Amino acid sequence: MSRAEIEKITNLPYAAWVEPYDSRQIVLSSRLRLARNLAGRPFPNRLDDTAATALAQEVADCLTKLTPENDWQLLRLDDLLQAEKGVLLEKHLLSRDILQHTPGRLLAVNGLQSLAVMINEEDHLRMQVILPGLQLAAGWQQLSVLDDKLALGLDFAYDEKLGFLTSCPSNLGTGLRASVMLHLPALHLTNKLEGIFRQLPQVGLTVRGVYGEGSQSQSGLYQISNQISLGYSEDDIISRLQQLVEEIIANEMQAREWLRQNRLPWLQDRVGRAVGALANAWLLSSGEAMEHISMLRLGLAMGLCDSIGYQELNLMMLSVQTPFLQVGASKELNEFERDQCRAALTRRFFSK
Secondary structure (H helix, E strand, C coil), rough: CCCCCCHHHHHHCCCHCCCCCCCCCCCECCCCEEECCCCCCCCCCHCHHHHHHHHHHHHHHHHHHHCHHCEEEEHHHHHHHHHHHHHHHHHHHHHHHHHCCCCCCEHHHHHHCEEEEECCCCCCEEEEEEEEEECHHHHHHHHHHHHHHCCCCCCCCCECCCCCCCCCCCHHCEEEEEEEEEHHHHHCCCHHHHHHHHCCCCCCCCECCCCCCCCCCCEEEEEECCCCCCCCCHHHHHHHHHHHHHHHHHHHHHHHHHHHHHHHHHHHHHHHHHHHHHCCCCCCCHHHHHHHHHHHHHHHHHHCCCCHHHHHHHHHHHCCCCHHHHHHCCCCHHHHHHHHHHHHHHHHHHHH
16 A cells, blocks of 8 residues: 555544534444454464464455455555554554554555454454444444455354354453443543442443553543453343443433533633633643543533534544644654644634
8 A cells, every 4th residue: 555545544534533423422432343263273463474464365355355345445554654553543443452563464444434454453353343423233233244244255263152262251252342432521520430430340341441451531531341242142232331321421411410500610611711722722732632622522512612513623632642743744743842733733723
């Protein structure tokens, strides 16, 4: 793939985060991922570079042959600049794990960047769909179709008792990991999150940060996902997660109403300060920008400001991240330069 084609993929706006979908604006995106391995082959961590490269080519050929309607773009990780890998990580098209090992690793992504397949990550295939808002059922429908088509050309490792065989035991069974990205600023501000999250493991769910396992939350953003897939059907997993997310949304809405009734001047001040900083600052760290964007997003949802729309705000949330800044600048930026570029970017959003 040429440098121009790679840049087109990394620069493309990310619909799953950018496009407004739900009027509540609490769930940013729904992501579903299937883990699959080829029968009779060692897991990726036991493949040498030659075998990994051959397997990747086999899977890529099958993708393009059996699902040509997706117009797959194939990216070799060895061909990507460090900042471009960072952009794809921010878009949740790559994982941190696959970035640790590049030989024989491929990413296939469709034109809308709603479907992606990581090849030779922790498993031979990690198929995923990511959609804006709370669309778990629609996402599973798309992912199931892709899985069925690939099964016509690839022999997936399967056991009658254990289900689909995976590198990590937590993915045995369906191999399905369903997750939603939620923005929960009011629950954070009212100190209600810990009590809610403490109950998740009891129903087979877990909470993670923005980048998945081992990562931290950024400014009220959390991922909720199923913890295990063995012993449950795909419909069970999706239904359980959907129900729990709806309950969390109701709690967030209640917390927002409590803030309106009991802390409105304080909240208006926080939102106003966020607008002032994003529209006028000349230096902004990543943490500062995300905190202000989070507060502005809350203010927009509660009708406390109208100086920007959700689509621009969601795009800003991505654009202020360091990899996007460095790809835009076409060079490595030091910390001071990043803070300058970040502030200039947020000012431009408001000047429009």
